[in-house]
Amino acid sequence: MAGLATTFGSGAMTNSIEEIGQAQVILAVGSNTTEAHPQVARRIFAALDRGAKLIVVDPRRTRLAEHAHLHLALRPGTDIPLINAMMRVILDENLADDLFVEMRTENFLALRDMLFQMDLEAVAAITGVGLAAISAAAQIYARAQKAVICYCLGITQHICGTDNVQAIANLAMLAGQVEKEFTGVDPLRGQNNVQGACDMGALPGVFPSYQPVENQDHREKFERAWGVELPSRPGLTLLQMSHGGAGGPIRGLFVMGENPMLSDPALDKVRETLTGLDFLAVSDLFLTETAALADVVFPAASFAEKTGTFTSSERRVQMVRAAIPPFSGCRTDSDILMALSEAMGYRMDYDSPAEIMEEITLLAPIYGGMFHDRLERSWGLQWPCWNRNHPGTPFLHKYFFTRGRGRFMPGEHQGASEPVDADYPLILNTGRVYHHYHTGTMTRQCPALNRECPEAALEVNPEDAAALKLRTGELVRLASRRGEVTVRVLVSAQTPPGSVYTSFHFPETPINLLTTAARDPKAQCPEYKVCAVRLAKV
Amino acid sequence: MPDILTTCVYCGCGCGLYLREAEGRITGASPSRNHPVSQGNLCVKGWNIHQFIHHPDRLRQPLLRKDGELVPVSWEEALATTAWRLAEIKERAGGEALGFMASAKCTNEENYLAQKFTRAVLATNNIDHCARL
Numbered sequence: 001m002a003g004l005a006t007t008f009g010s011g012a013m014t015n016s017i018e019e020i021g022q023a024q025v026i027l028a029v030g031s032n033t034t035e036a037h038p039q040v041a042r043r044i045f046a047a048l049d050r051g052a053k054l055i056v057v058d059p060r061r062t063r064l065a066e067h068a069h070l071h072l073a074l075r076p077g078t079d080i081p082l083i084n085a086m087m088r089v090i091l092d093e094n095l096a097d098d099l100f101v102e103m104r105t106e107n108f109l110a111l112r113d114m115l116f117q118m119d120l121e122a123v124a125a126i127t128g129v130g131l132a133a134i135s136a137a138a139q140i141y142a143r144a145q146k147a148v149i150c151y152c153l154g155i156t157q158h159i160c161g162t163d164n165v166q167a168i169a170n171l172a173m174l175a176g177q178v179e180k181e182f183t184g185v186d187p188l189r190g191q192n193n194v195q196g197a198c199d200m201g202a203l204p205g206v207f208p209s210y211q212p213v214e215n216q217d218h219r220e221k222f223e224r225a226w227g228v229e230l231p232s233r234p235g236l237t238l239l240q241m242s243h244g245g246a247g248g249p250i251r252g253l254f255v256m257g258e259n260p261m262l263s264d265p266a267l268d269k270v271r272e273t274l275t276g277l278d279f280l281a282v283s284d285l286f287l288t289e290t291a292a293l294a295d296v297v298f299p300a301a302s303f304a305e306k307t308g309t310f311t312s313s314e315r316r317v318q319m320v321r322a323a324i325p326p327f328s329g330c331r332t333d334s335d336i337l338m339a340l341s342e343a344m345g346y347r348m349d350y351d352s353p354a355e356i357m358e359e360i361t362l363l364a365p366i367y368g369g370m371f372h373d374r375l376e377r378s379w380g381l382q383w384p385c386w387n388r389n390h391p392g393t394p395f396l397h398k399y400f401f402t403r404g405r406g407r408f409m410p411g412e413h414q415g416a417s418e419p420v421d422a423d424y425p426l427i428l429n430t431g432r433v434y435h436h437y438h439t440g441t442m443t444r445q446c447p448a449l450n451r452e453c454p455e456a457a458l459e460v461n462p463e464d465a466a467a468l469k470l471r472t473g474e475l476v477r478l479a480s481r482r483g484e485v486t487v488r489v490l491v492s493a494q495t496p497p498g499s500v501y502t503s504f505h506f507p508e509t510p511i512n513l514l515t516t517a518a519r520d521p522k523a524q525c526p527e528y529k530v531c532a533v534r535l536a537k538v
Numbered sequence: 539m540p541d542i543l544t545t546c547v548y549c550g551c552g553c554g555l556y557l558r559e560a561e562g563r564i565t566g567a568s569p570s571r572n573h574p575v576s577q578g579n580l581c582v583k584g585w586n587i588h589q590f591i592h593h594p595d596r597l598r599q600p601l602l603r604k605d606g607e608l609v610p611v612s613w614e615e616a617l618a619t620t621a622w623r624l625a626e627i628k629e630r631a632g633g634e635a636l637g638f639m640a641s642a643k644c645t646n647e648e649n650y651l652a653q654k655f656t657r658a659v660l661a662t663n664n665i666d667h668c669a670r671l
Contacts, residue, residue, distance in 0.1 A: 200650045294603070312550055449586055
């Protein structure tokens with residue numbers, strides 16, 4: 001989310017999910033919406049029923065792409081040249097929102113200079129998308145009164161993820177498609193409370209509400225509130241912790257409800273790091289692949305056994321209510337943390353989650369009015385919500401951007417970290433399927449979901465399948481430079497020639513043994529969407 | 539018992555759903571009709587969300603590695619061991635040698651406590667979660 005933070009000043013969906021249904025044009029980039037965000041897909045279809053136009057930018061012919069008026073099937077990892085070309089068309093056709101650019105943004109000249117120097121023919125060659133289609137997409141988007149861009153991990157999980165996001169933000173600002181209802185840039189969050197975990201400062205560089213740890217004023221505020229001296233140097237990111245190696249900088253690690261042994265890229269490196277630790281503690285519902293390596297495992301309570309709040313993709317803070325008490329022998333993660341903190345000589349004593357939230361309202365300005373009693377009586381509130389009387393904010397950047405003026409951040413094409421070659425001729429792309437969720441810790445325990453989708457399938461284009469003499473249902477060995485797995489083939493035209501696609505939900509098929517640890521230097525987001533692989537019949 | 543209104547734990551859409559409780563067990567899930575996102579609709583994951591809660595493989599007791607094996611222990615022993623080991627590493631190598639992986643599955647309140655614990659007790663900013671994945 002570093003990309004939107006530098007351009008708009010706030011790394012979150014600018015709109016509510018409900019608003020998407022009222023947009024006139026929807027540009028979906030790198031989002032398999034029907035499988036990963038069914039409720040958003042529903043709103044897109046509702047908009048289509050009202051006559052909206054849908055443009056899908058995705059290398060795969062997803063179900064959403066089949067409903068699109070225009071599907072730009074670009075080569076994986078070429079989003080920036082494609083979007084830059086769309087902006088060039090907007091300038092050439094005189095469709096830029098000049099007033100918006102003049103009044104509300106900065107750094108436009110840098111973007112303009114870059115766009116005028118670009119070679120459109122070269123873009124067509126890099127992306128594999130014809131100029132006519134790019135031009136049509138740009139015109140449909142820029143001519144609309146209310147247009148929404150939805151993007152997802154197809155944009156961020158690249159080595160140039162931050163620049164991808166900034167390219168999208170540039171496009172929206174150039175066309176003036178922000179700041180209004182039904183209009184904006186909507187990153188779809190992959191997990192129920194990713195937004196909340198970021199808001200709460202579970203990040204190495206910021207306190208709750210995105211207050212930088214390096215800023216002395218912010219640090220002093222938290223030091224006064226918590227009564228201890230706090231470190232000023234930003235910490236390590238997830239992959240720096242999980243890929244440090246056996247003798248890495250981290251010696252002791254506490255993992256709360258995550259499963260890096262299945263979700264992180266280049267799993268061999270993760271195993272080496274975790275087994276090389278002096279101490280590893282894990283709290284989770286099940287004995288996950290990560291918990292199996294731990295020195296201490298705490299049995300945690302599930303969402304049905306605790307009270308608190310989640311913040312959804314549309315910044316909506318909503319109540320989670322305990323339906324049953326924690327199982328005998330299990331404790332909530334709050335209780336575990338409070339007990340551990342007490343045992344280490346720092347008292348954290350809260351009677352209830354509502355009391356924790358009261359402390360948050362005092363320290364995190366965007367959550368200033370998120371009292372549990374208010375959330376109890378409503379369908380949740382959307383931040384920023386500055387105080388007890390504030391009604392919440394359905395769409396962001398009305399009248400001015402969070403950072404003042406929106407900043408254009410021109411960016412150029414970067415090749416993938418691992419291009420295909422004669423030894424590894426295919427591109428591996430990874431994602432989710434409708435029936436399962438992330439590492440499957442929860443969904444793989446649901447009989448109905450396992451019945452519908454019992455194992456991973458590797459989508460192979462009919463052309464490649466014919467060349468390799470593969471049929472649906474056959475087992476193949478899928479190998480990259482880092483490892484190999486055996487997986488069943490599904491011949492499907494959804495995946496373009498030259499690339500294969502599968503999901504990472506299945507411990508039996510740990511696809512992240514293959515993926516590369518290369519990552520975006522700004523956001524530290526790994527390149528899950530492109531790595532070079534080869535196939536062989538078993 | 540009436541059905542309990544709560545929020546789905548899967549994707550970022552944030553559907554409102556009701557959990558049905560009978561004799562201390564969650565037996566089903568159904569969508570909220572008036573919730574602004576779900577509007578009477580859930581995906582297949584939401585409809586089946588109750589199925590993992592009472593799974594027999596759920597952990598019910600803390601485990602501690604002794605002689606290479608994870609064995610069940612009391613909460614007191616698990617907590618004391620963790621506190622002692624973390625404190626020992628902090629003493630020996632400083633807070634910079636400790637790390638915390640918070641979770642996008644946990645509540646805001648839990649993530650707040652996690653980062654407070656990491657910064658105030660472990661004395662490091664080495665905290666992150668799977669937002670990047």
